[in-house]
Amino acid sequence: xxxxxxxDPDSLVxxxxxxxxxxxxxxxxxxxxxxxxxxxxxxxxxxxxxFIYELESDAWTAVPLGSVQPDVCADGTKGWRTIxxxxxxxxxxxxxxxxxxxxxxxxxxxxxxxGSWFVKTDALSGSPMVVSGPLAPADSAASAVVRFRYxxxxxxxxxxxxxxxxxxxxxxxxxxxxxxxGGAPLSKSRTVAVKLRNARK
Numbered sequence: 225x226x227x228x229x230x231x232d233p234d235s236l237v238x239x240x241x242x243x244x245x246x247x248x249x250x251x252x253x254x255x256x257x258x259x260x261x262x263x264x265x266x267x268x269x270x271x272x273x274x275f276i277y278e279l280e281s282d283a284w285t286a287v288p289l290g291s292v293q294p295d296v297c298a299d300g301t302k303g304w305r306t307i308x309x310x311x312x313x314x315x316x317x318x319x320x321x322x323x324x325x326x327x328x329x330x331x332x333x334x335x336x337x338x339g340s341w342f343v344k345t346d347a348l349s350g351s352p353m354v355v356s357g358p359l360a361p362a363d364s365a366a367s368a369v370v371r372f373r374y375x376x377x378x379x380x381x382x383x384x385x386x387x388x389x390x391x392x393x394x395x396x397x398x399x400x401x402x403x404x405x406g407g408a409p410l411s412k413s414r415t416v417a418v419k420l421r422n423a424r425k
Contacts, residue, residue, distance in 0.1 A: 227239055227241075227388075227420045228374070228385040228386075228388045228391075228420065229329070229385060230385065231372070231374050231382075231385050231388065232372070233367065233371055233372055233373075234333065234334040234366050234367075234370055234371070234372065235331065235332060235333035235334065235372070236331070236332055236333075236372055236391070237329060237330070237331050237332075238329075238330045238331075238332070238347070239273075239327040239328075239329065239330075240327055240328045240329075240330040240347055241325070241326075241327055242267065242270060242272060242326035242327050242328055243262055243263075243264050243267035243269070243325075243326050244262070244263045244264040244323065244324070244325055244326075245260035245261060245262055245263055245269065245274075245304075245323070245324040245325075245326060246260060246261055246263055246321055246322065246323055246324065247259070247260050247276075247318060247319070247320055247321065247322045247324060248260060248261050248297035248298060248299070248301070248303055248320060248321075249295075249297060249298060249303075249305075249320065250315065250318065250319075250320070252311070252312025252315065255307050256307065256308050256309075256310060256311070256312055256314070256315055257305055257306070257308075258305070258306055258308055258315075258318070258324075259295050259297060259303050259304070259305050260303055260304055260306070260324050261297050261301050261302065261303045261304075262302075263323075267326075268292075268294075268304065269289065269292050269304035269306060269326060270289070270292060270326065270328065271289055271290055271291070271292045271306075272288075272289055272326060272327065272328040272329070273286060273287065273288050273289060273326070273327055273328065273329060274286070274287060274289055274324050274325060274326040274327065275324070275327070276308075276315075276318060276322065276324050277318075277322055277323050277324075278317040278318065279317050279318075279319065279322070280316075280317040281317065284325070287308045287310075288308070288309065289306045289307075289308065289326070290306065290307045290308070290309075291306065291307045292304055292305070292306045293305050293306075328347065328350075330345060330346065330347030331345060331346050331347070332344070332345045332347070332355070332372075333345075334366055334369060334370045336362040337357075338358075339361060339362050340357060340358030340359065340361060340362055341357060341358065341359040341360050341361075341362060341364065341366070341369045341370070342354050342356065342357030342358060342359065343355050343356040343357060343359070343370055343395075356370075356395060358397075359395065359396065359397050360396065360397065368396060369395075369396055370393070370394065370396075371393070371394040372391055372392075372393055373391065373392040373393075373394065374388045374391055375388070375389055375390050375391075375392065376388065376389050377389040388420060389419070389420060390417055390418060390419045390420060391417070391418045391420070392415055392416070392417045392418075393415065393416045393417075393418065394413065394414075394415050395413065395414050395415075395416070396412070396413040397412050397413075
């Protein structure tokens, strides 16, 4: 259960951590409704996704969370009610006290817009927004603008996304204006290393 769901040289998809909760109620008829309370701080539950722990199988199952509404747990503490897919029998192993780890699917990708390269994300609001750019003219090779390099704990390319320990991001920005005395526009490069929260040890 790593942070990276998809890894490519110019894009990646992350499971962005949103909070830890515990189930304090469960109802099931035509739809399954779970009531949860926050365990890490007091973040409101969002209509995103979550891992729910199943005791019998000793595994975490990813499910989408829908129609989140404020609610109250049986002991009177503040909580949230959400609808999850499936039948009531699918959640027989999910009991009161079961931990829930909420996350949001967050994408980062390289794209062209208005003749230049940009890095965009939908991690904050679910809508695409620019996080870096303009980086270079659109006729520049993508591989020379942004590269995501994925490494395992030993510093080698991982065999699978779950083995990724950190991501090194190479970014090159190129000036849009040619120098008055001729020559190529100014180019600056930076490398940022990001350690993943849930990387395997």
